[in-house]
Amino acid sequence: MPQQSADTPVTSPGVSVWATAQSAPASQRKHRYTPDSTAHPAKMLPAVAAHAITHYTRPGELVLDPMCGIGTTLVEALDAGRGAVGVEYEPHWVRTARGNVELAHDSGAPESGEVYSGDARRLPALLPTDYRGQVSLVVTSPPYGPSAHGQVITTNNVVQKFHHRYGNTLDRGNLANIGHHRLLAGFTRILTALRPFMKPGGHIAITARPWREHAELIDLPAQILACGTHAGLIPTERCVALLARVTDTELIARGSFFQRDFIRKQRESGLPLHLIAHEDVLIFRAPPHTDPATTPHDHTPYATDKTLDPTP
Structure with a gap:
């Protein structure tokens, strides 16, 4: 895909494959992330994250992740000479x-980074x-809620799962713990709330993958495409970020223990x-102009999240 700056208009949906797993995840994080x-x-x-930042921004611009986790988006933005701001729920x-x-x-890293x-x-x-616009x-x-696999340890031939939850408790304030449809509704609220902070025509890149729930x-x-459209964002591209290494003849998947075990049992x-x-990497653009009269205000109680659910 040709490199694009934040000022490059996207006039029609495109398809692109990102070769983002040529090195193992641990190698990508080595010496750059805390243990x-x-x-x-x-x-x-x-x-x-690095691919999206390189292709959709220029040095000195600001990158945001509203659910930043360990701060991957922020680290990659800072390393690329961009400013970074993140929000994370779990302390x-x-x-x-x-x-x-x-x-x-x-x-x-020359630019500033903040986590709220x-x-x-x-x-x-x-x-x-100050971040608006x-x-x-x-x-x-x-x-990904219950579909997150985490890590495993085997003791006396018993496989135990650990580090598979976002927090130590099933806090209902965490979107991962509130059920699939309410997760979508909450995510729509987040995308809507992003709009006042976006530059006109700025990009939103959202990674997502299918999962199986009760088969x-x-x-x-x-x-997620429906969530973004419902939030007033403009879909422009649907890309593929590879989680497998590309060789001359094949893709070599990098599956976790639980993924491989699940596939084996299903077969x-x-x-x-x-x-x-x-x-999948879904690329949206913010509307060219944000009308202050339509800027969302966050006074809606959580109980009304279901009204934003984009699914039937």
Whole structure:
């Protein structure tokens, strides 16, 4: 895909494949992220964030992640000479993200990076007004909730799962814990709340992948596309970020233990599944102009989230 700046208009949807897993995730994070970053259950691949930042922004511009986790988007933005701001709900990951931002600054990143603690559905109340109209790119992903695999340890032939939750408790304030349809409604609220902070025509890149729930395939990318449209964003591209290494003859998937175990069991039961080899990257643009009279205000109680659900 040709490199684009934030001022390059996108006139029609495009298709692009991003070779973002040529090196292993651990190699991509080595010496650039704090050791406790590995415990997060659903980390974005650094090369995915870096690719979006390189192609949709220029040095000195501002990149935002409203659900920043360990701060992958922020670190990659800082390393590329962009400013970075993130919001994270879970206090543990707020501290981790701040540690990673500090590490990037210690490594010589020239721009500033900030991490704010709170619920991204309350974005206008969390971020200083100085950020309004300043964000050139958002890179983020919805939480995967129960589909996050985490890590494993085997004791006496018993496999135990750990680091597979976003927090230590099932806090209902975390979008990962409130059920699939309410997650979509909450994510729509977040996308709507982003609009006042975007530069006119700025980009929003959202990574998503399908998952299975009780053997039913959930087409999360299509649902996120509906969320963005409902939030008033303009869909422009649907790309593929590879989670597998490309060789001259094949794709080599980098599946977790639980992914491989799930595929094995499904094949034994007669369902011919394969390891996930990519994520969808949905690219939106912010409207050319934001009308202050239509700027969303965050006074809606959580109970009304269902009214924003883009699914039937």
